[in-house]
Amino acid sequence: MPAATLSRxxxxxxxxxxxxxxxxxxxxxxxxxxxxxxxxxxLYHYFPNGKEDMASAAMAxxxxxxxxxxxxTLDSREASAIRLQRFAxxxxxxxxxxxxxxxxxxxxxxxxxxxFQQHLGGRMRALMALLAGVAEEAGVDKVxxxxxxxxxxxxxxxxxxxxxxxxxxxxxxxxxENFPAILLGPQPAK
Numbered sequence: 624m625p626a627a628t629l630s631r632x633x634x635x636x637x638x639x640x641x642x643x644x645x646x647x648x649x650x651x652x653x654x655x656x657x658x659x660x661x662x663x664x665x666l667y668h669y670f671p672n673g674k675e676d677m678a679s680a681a682m683a684x685x686x687x688x689x690x691x692x693x694x695x696t697l698d699s700r701e702a703s704a705i706r707l708q709r710f711a712x713x714x715x716x717x718x719x720x721x722x723x724x725x726x727x728x729x730x731x732x733x734x735x736x737x738x739f740q741q742h743l744g745g746r747m748r749a750l751m752a753l754l755a756g757v758a759e760e761a762g763v764d765k766v767x768x769x770x771x772x773x774x775x776x777x778x779x780x781x782x783x784x785x786x787x788x789x790x791x792x793x794x795x796x797x798x799x800e801n802f803p804a805i806l807l808g809p810q811p812a813k
Contacts, residue, residue, distance in 0.1 A: 632684070634659050634669055634795055639681040643724050647678060647735035675738060678730065682742065685726050693717065703761035707803040714779065714799065720788040721795025728780060758806045768806075774807045806813050 629637075629655055641650045641658040651813035655677060659666065696709035718725065727746070730739045751772040758768035782798035798805075 631669055635680045635684050638677045642681050646729040648733045666795055678721050704803045705795055707787035711799045727784055754806040761807050771806045777806055
Protein backbone atom coordinates (compact mmCIF):
# COMPACT_ATOMS: atom_id res chain seq x y z
CA MET A 624 0.00 0.00 0.00
CA PRO A 625 1.49 3.38 -0.91
CA ALA A 626 2.35 5.53 2.09
CA ALA A 627 0.19 8.41 0.81
CA THR A 628 -2.94 6.31 1.38
CA LEU A 629 -2.13 5.34 4.96
CA SER A 630 -4.43 6.55 7.69
CA ARG A 631 -2.94 7.97 10.87
CA UNK A 632 -3.86 4.72 12.66
CA UNK A 633 -1.95 2.71 10.06
CA UNK A 634 1.05 4.99 10.45
CA UNK A 635 0.89 4.53 14.23
CA UNK A 636 0.68 0.74 13.82
CA UNK A 637 3.86 0.79 11.72
CA UNK A 638 5.61 3.07 14.19
CA UNK A 639 4.57 0.74 17.02
CA UNK A 640 6.07 -2.22 15.17
CA UNK A 641 9.34 -0.31 14.76
CA UNK A 642 9.49 0.62 18.43
CA UNK A 643 8.81 -2.99 19.42
CA UNK A 644 11.56 -4.18 17.10
CA UNK A 645 14.26 -1.56 17.71
CA UNK A 646 13.32 0.05 21.03
CA UNK A 647 12.95 3.79 21.52
CA UNK A 648 16.56 4.79 21.03
CA UNK A 649 17.09 2.35 18.16
CA UNK A 650 14.09 3.73 16.29
CA UNK A 651 15.79 6.58 14.50
CA UNK A 652 13.76 8.91 12.33
CA UNK A 653 15.30 7.12 9.35
CA UNK A 654 13.98 3.77 10.60
CA UNK A 655 10.58 5.23 11.43
CA UNK A 656 10.44 6.83 7.99
CA UNK A 657 11.34 3.50 6.40
CA UNK A 658 8.78 1.63 8.51
CA UNK A 659 5.97 3.98 7.52
CA UNK A 660 7.05 4.80 3.98
CA UNK A 661 6.75 8.48 4.88
CA UNK A 662 9.40 11.14 4.57
CA UNK A 663 10.53 13.03 7.64
CA UNK A 664 8.40 16.06 6.79
CA UNK A 665 5.31 13.85 6.54
CA LEU A 666 6.15 12.24 9.88
CA TYR A 667 6.42 15.69 11.45
CA HIS A 668 3.07 16.59 9.88
CA TYR A 669 1.46 13.71 11.80
CA PHE A 670 3.69 14.14 14.86
CA PRO A 671 4.87 17.76 15.30
CA ASN A 672 7.06 16.95 18.32
CA GLY A 673 8.86 14.15 16.52
CA LYS A 674 9.75 10.81 18.03
CA GLU A 675 8.30 11.61 21.47
CA ASP A 676 4.89 12.25 19.84
CA MET A 677 5.26 9.02 17.87
CA ALA A 678 6.00 7.08 21.04
CA SER A 679 3.04 8.68 22.81
CA ALA A 680 0.78 7.73 19.90
CA ALA A 681 2.11 4.16 19.99
CA MET A 682 1.45 3.94 23.75
CA ALA A 683 -2.05 5.34 23.27
CA UNK A 684 -2.78 2.75 20.58
CA UNK A 685 -1.55 -0.07 22.81
CA UNK A 686 -3.53 1.33 25.73
CA UNK A 687 -6.73 1.46 23.69
CA UNK A 688 -6.22 -2.09 22.37
CA UNK A 689 -5.43 -3.41 25.85
CA UNK A 690 -8.47 -1.73 27.35
CA UNK A 691 -10.80 -3.06 24.66
CA UNK A 692 -9.40 -6.56 24.25
CA UNK A 693 -7.41 -7.52 27.35
CA UNK A 694 -8.60 -5.57 30.37
CA UNK A 695 -12.24 -5.96 29.34
CA THR A 696 -11.90 -9.71 29.96
CA LEU A 697 -11.60 -8.96 33.69
CA ASP A 698 -14.88 -7.04 33.81
CA SER A 699 -17.66 -9.59 33.96
CA ARG A 700 -19.67 -11.63 36.41
CA GLU A 701 -17.97 -14.87 35.41
CA ALA A 702 -15.82 -16.83 37.80
CA SER A 703 -12.43 -15.28 38.47
CA ALA A 704 -10.53 -18.24 36.99
CA ILE A 705 -12.46 -17.96 33.71
CA ARG A 706 -11.80 -14.22 33.48
CA LEU A 707 -8.11 -14.79 34.16
CA GLN A 708 -7.93 -17.50 31.48
CA ARG A 709 -9.48 -15.11 28.95
CA PHE A 710 -7.08 -12.38 30.05
CA ALA A 711 -4.14 -14.76 29.58
CA UNK A 712 -5.45 -15.77 26.15
CA UNK A 713 -5.54 -12.16 25.03
CA UNK A 714 -2.01 -11.62 26.37
CA UNK A 715 -0.93 -14.60 24.27
CA UNK A 716 -2.49 -12.99 21.22
CA UNK A 717 -0.93 -9.58 21.81
CA UNK A 718 2.53 -10.92 22.58
CA UNK A 719 2.54 -13.32 19.60
CA UNK A 720 2.75 -16.40 21.84
CA UNK A 721 5.50 -14.78 23.88
CA UNK A 722 7.81 -13.74 21.06
CA UNK A 723 6.87 -10.05 20.71
CA UNK A 724 8.35 -7.58 23.18
CA UNK A 725 6.23 -5.47 25.45
CA UNK A 726 6.24 -1.78 24.59
CA UNK A 727 6.32 -1.07 28.32
CA UNK A 728 9.59 -2.99 28.51
CA UNK A 729 11.31 -1.14 25.67
CA UNK A 730 10.06 2.24 26.91
CA UNK A 731 11.45 1.89 30.44
CA UNK A 732 15.14 2.09 29.53
CA UNK A 733 17.36 4.87 28.30
CA UNK A 734 15.91 8.19 27.22
CA UNK A 735 12.40 6.74 26.96
CA UNK A 736 12.49 5.74 30.62
CA UNK A 737 12.86 9.32 31.74
CA UNK A 738 10.22 10.52 29.27
CA PHE A 739 7.53 7.94 30.00
CA GLN A 740 8.23 6.62 33.53
CA GLN A 741 5.30 8.36 35.18
CA HIS A 742 2.84 7.29 32.49
CA LEU A 743 4.02 3.68 32.42
CA GLY A 744 4.10 3.45 36.20
CA GLY A 745 0.48 4.59 36.31
CA ARG A 746 -0.54 1.95 33.77
CA MET A 747 1.32 -0.74 35.68
CA ARG A 748 -0.36 0.24 38.98
CA ALA A 749 -3.77 0.25 37.29
CA LEU A 750 -3.20 -3.23 35.85
CA MET A 751 -2.09 -4.57 39.23
CA ALA A 752 -5.15 -3.03 40.89
CA LEU A 753 -7.46 -4.75 38.37
CA LEU A 754 -5.76 -8.12 38.88
CA ALA A 755 -5.82 -7.70 42.66
CA GLY A 756 -9.55 -6.95 42.46
CA VAL A 757 -10.19 -10.21 40.62
CA ALA A 758 -8.20 -12.12 43.25
CA GLU A 759 -10.11 -10.41 46.06
CA GLU A 760 -13.43 -11.33 44.44
CA ALA A 761 -12.23 -14.94 44.54
CA GLY A 762 -11.64 -14.68 48.29
CA VAL A 763 -7.97 -13.80 48.46
CA ASP A 764 -7.07 -11.48 51.33
CA LYS A 765 -6.66 -7.85 50.17
CA VAL A 766 -2.97 -7.55 51.09
CA UNK A 767 -2.17 -10.97 49.62
CA UNK A 768 -4.15 -10.10 46.47
CA UNK A 769 -1.97 -7.00 45.93
CA UNK A 770 1.21 -9.06 46.32
CA UNK A 771 -0.09 -11.71 43.94
CA UNK A 772 -1.07 -9.09 41.37
CA UNK A 773 2.45 -7.66 41.46
CA UNK A 774 3.88 -11.19 41.15
CA UNK A 775 1.58 -11.83 38.20
CA UNK A 776 2.84 -8.76 36.34
CA UNK A 777 6.43 -9.74 37.15
CA UNK A 778 5.67 -13.22 35.75
CA UNK A 779 4.26 -11.75 32.53
CA UNK A 780 7.15 -9.37 31.93
CA UNK A 781 9.81 -11.81 33.07
CA UNK A 782 8.52 -14.63 30.92
CA UNK A 783 8.54 -12.35 27.88
CA UNK A 784 12.17 -11.41 28.45
CA UNK A 785 13.26 -14.99 29.08
CA UNK A 786 11.34 -16.23 26.03
CA UNK A 787 13.01 -13.68 23.78
CA UNK A 788 16.44 -14.36 25.26
CA UNK A 789 16.07 -18.13 24.74
CA UNK A 790 14.30 -17.70 21.38
CA UNK A 791 11.64 -20.03 22.75
CA UNK A 792 8.10 -19.19 23.74
CA UNK A 793 8.06 -22.05 26.27
CA UNK A 794 8.62 -19.86 29.36
CA UNK A 795 5.85 -17.46 28.33
CA UNK A 796 3.38 -20.23 27.44
CA UNK A 797 4.03 -22.04 30.75
CA UNK A 798 3.38 -18.81 32.62
CA UNK A 799 0.16 -18.30 30.64
CA GLU A 800 -0.98 -21.83 31.46
CA ASN A 801 -0.41 -21.18 35.16
CA PHE A 802 -1.60 -17.58 35.19
CA PRO A 803 -4.87 -18.10 37.11
CA ALA A 804 -2.98 -20.04 39.80
CA ILE A 805 -0.54 -17.15 40.29
CA LEU A 806 -3.45 -15.03 41.48
CA LEU A 807 -5.88 -17.59 42.85
CA GLY A 808 -3.73 -20.40 44.27
CA PRO A 809 -3.88 -21.33 47.95
CA GLN A 810 -3.08 -18.57 50.40
CA PRO A 811 0.08 -18.98 52.46
CA ALA A 812 -0.25 -20.14 56.04
CA LYS A 813 0.03 -17.31 58.57
